Amino acid sequence: MNDFVAVLALSLLSSAVSESMSYVLVYRKESFQRLKAKVLQTEARLEEEKAGAPVAGKHRQRRIAGLESQLSDARRSAGSLQMRTTIAVGLVQVAAIYLIGSWFSGRVVATLPFEPISMFRSLTHRGLPEDAPASACSATFVFVMGGLAFKAALDRYLQLGLPKGNSLPAWVADPEAFMAAKK
């Protein structure tokens, strides 16, 4: 159990280091702050326009289209700034996974309450001897799961990056409005 807690703590530390790097390289810069403010402003105006009358007149449709275009331009520019951290953070994560793998090599840190399918076994049994039971769990698996959880939580809590935009395309999220806009 000590190993499990230790790996979780290292995962949290790694996520915190990644987030700090993103802050130092991108988030604190004035150019990013300006783009972020523009995204927030444009999203607020877009929500106001869309919350208006159920059927949008031509002028409102044009304003909505203009705001959506401004929003996607601002997001694209901010995204290209964020690319700087992607490579750096990626290298940090790869190094961390390698270190975890070597520090905890051959050690079972937890017992899984399920038998993983063959696709996941390479991750759950990474660094473990071949005769380890199917429900044995390696440090790498705990570290990766911890990274997913802590990175997302830190991102949400600190809100240093851009606000999350629409993840589904317009024709999926609201097909009727999409078709109405096309006419």
Added chain:
Amino acid sequence: MGTDKIEKQTKLTVWQRAFMRDQDWRKDELRTCIFWVVAAFSLATGFAFGLLGLRGLPCFIAYFAGVVVAPSMYWSNFLGIDEQDFGGKMEILNDSIGSGAAIFMLSWTGMYSLLYA
């Protein structure tokens, strides 16, 4: 000046509005609130399953069914939100489920290992 003071006093945080019915929500605020609801649900479910020593595929099925149903009941019955105003159920839940699943697996595995390994 008096109106500004009243507006400042009545502007509630996301955390305050999460416990109040029929408030106004922006999309990013709702998604933040639901992210933490999903995280809490995943942590609690993982601990419960681990405590009870439950194993196997049925637990995954129960979790993934619950993680969609429970938050949507919360926002429709308690917050009074129409999910269509925000792009539908999956638009609201989309970026919460991945991290929620990771939290569930860690809490389930940790509790199970502590008590039954």
